[in-house]
Amino acid sequence: MKVDIFTLKKQYDEIKDELKGPIEKVMTSGAFILGEDVGLFEKEFAAYCDVKYGIGVNSGTDALFLACLACGIGKGDEVITPTYTYIATSFGISIAGATPVFVDTEEKTYNIDISKIEKAITKKTKAILLVHLYGHPADMDPVIEIARKYKLKVIEDCAQAHGALYKNKKVGSLGDAACFSFYPTKNLGAFGDGGMITTNSEEVKDRALLLRDYGRKGRYENIIKGYNSRLDTLQAAILRVKLKHLDEWNEKRRKNATLYTKLFKETKMDITLPYEADYAKHIYHQYAVRIKNRKEVMEKLADKGLCPLIHYPIPVHLQECYKELGYKRGDFPVAEKYCEEIMSLPMYPELTTEEIKYVVEAISSV
Numbered sequence: 001m002k003v004d005i006f007t008l009k010k011q012y013d014e015i016k017d018e019l020k021g022p023i024e025k026v027m028t029s030g031a032f033i034l035g036e037d038v039g040l041f042e043k044e045f046a047a048y049c050d051v052k053y054g055i056g057v058n059s060g061t062d063a064l065f066l067a068c069l070a071c072g073i074g075k076g077d078e079v080i081t082p083t084y085t086y087i088a089t090s091f092g093i094s095i096a097g098a099t100p101v102f103v104d105t106e107e108k109t110y111n112i113d114i115s116k117i118e119k120a121i122t123k124k125t126k127a128i129l130l131v132h133l134y135g136h137p138a139d140m141d142p143v144i145e146i147a148r149k150y151k152l153k154v155i156e157d158c159a160q161a162h163g164a165l166y167k168n169k170k171v172g173s174l175g176d177a178a179c180f181s182f183y184p185t186k187n188l189g190a191f192g193d194g195g196m197i198t199t200n201s202e203e204v205k206d207r208a209l210l211l212r213d214y215g216r217k218g219r220y221e222n223i224i225k226g227y228n229s230r231l232d233t234l235q236a237a238i239l240r241v242k243l244k245h246l247d248e249w250n251e252k253r254r255k256n257a258t259l260y261t262k263l264f265k266e267t268k269m270d271i272t273l274p275y276e277a278d279y280a281k282h283i284y285h286q287y288a289v290r291i292k293n294r295k296e297v298m299e300k301l302a303d304k305g306l307c308p309l310i311h312y313p314i315p316v317h318l319q320e321c322y323k324e325l326g327y328k329r330g331d332f333p334v335a336e337k338y339c340e341e342i343m344s345l346p347m348y349p350e351l352t353t354e355e356i357k358y359v360v361e362a363i364s365s366v
């Protein structure tokens, strides 16, 4: 038996027929840039997230840096952010011209350690950009309290958390702005790159709309220096179809996670399983476990046709691209330790019970 670490084939087979009409419609309309489906998807996705506005952009990374700029963050500013995440989170800050200030990881949820945020605040701090990592929402209320106290903006990186709930509220609706990625492997993925900024602020929305489209007012009238970062009409049309399935797919992921957890507990092996806080509805973008002898386990799993992934092997503060910031090993011990132990198992809605059983058995028998 072989279990794919990830596959989109089964999902495509499921929705192939639904996609044909919408794709054909875009192809025949010729409106490939900011066509009708973009505006419609922005409205539908904003409604899904319980926010007023959605602004479609080219990728999650673009959503991050454009959201920073739209929130007035730029050169000379510092933004507090977790070191334990995908590199694009802090790139959003850096591309906007600001400096990321890293904070260690909370032990159970893998999200930013909120108890360490205040110590990282300086006169230059403008915002907290946090991540709902693996699909588990960060504990937003205390973050928002700190932000109010120090007059900071809060930006959510929701690239792994489409549909996750914090105290029954959708992520993407909890801060000043939020950023989604529709990279194909995300819980809601396009057939290429795509992203979205969501916000309840009219000002952030207006700035983001200008920034993503050359700072244009009319056709050839440009009132600020902008970028070219628009969600393709074709991707928007595809995402509109997929959005209708998102809750059902997330539920299947949750069911798969429950089965993994139950089976792992039965093995009584020494493994740290994902945690779901009382305030959270986890949507399991990843089912990430921690294990002490990871290298050995992964080698043995490869022989059994299983290739877990590592999200992520290097914490951002130790990445070469950030060496100018002067962080060193030992600065964020939790994140550094987790990078040595973490391992993502196959996780997608279409996984079968047999496949999950096979994965648990393979891991528990190495």
Ligand SMILES: *Cc1c(COP(=O)(O)O)cnc(C)c1O
Binding pocket: 059, 060, 061, 062, 085, 086, 088, 089, 131, 157, 159, 160, 180, 181, 182, 183, 193, 194, 195
């Ligand atoms: C995927 C991802 C991004 C970047 O999204 P792209 O669409 O690939 O640019 C940002 N942050 C996190 C946490 C991600 O997982």
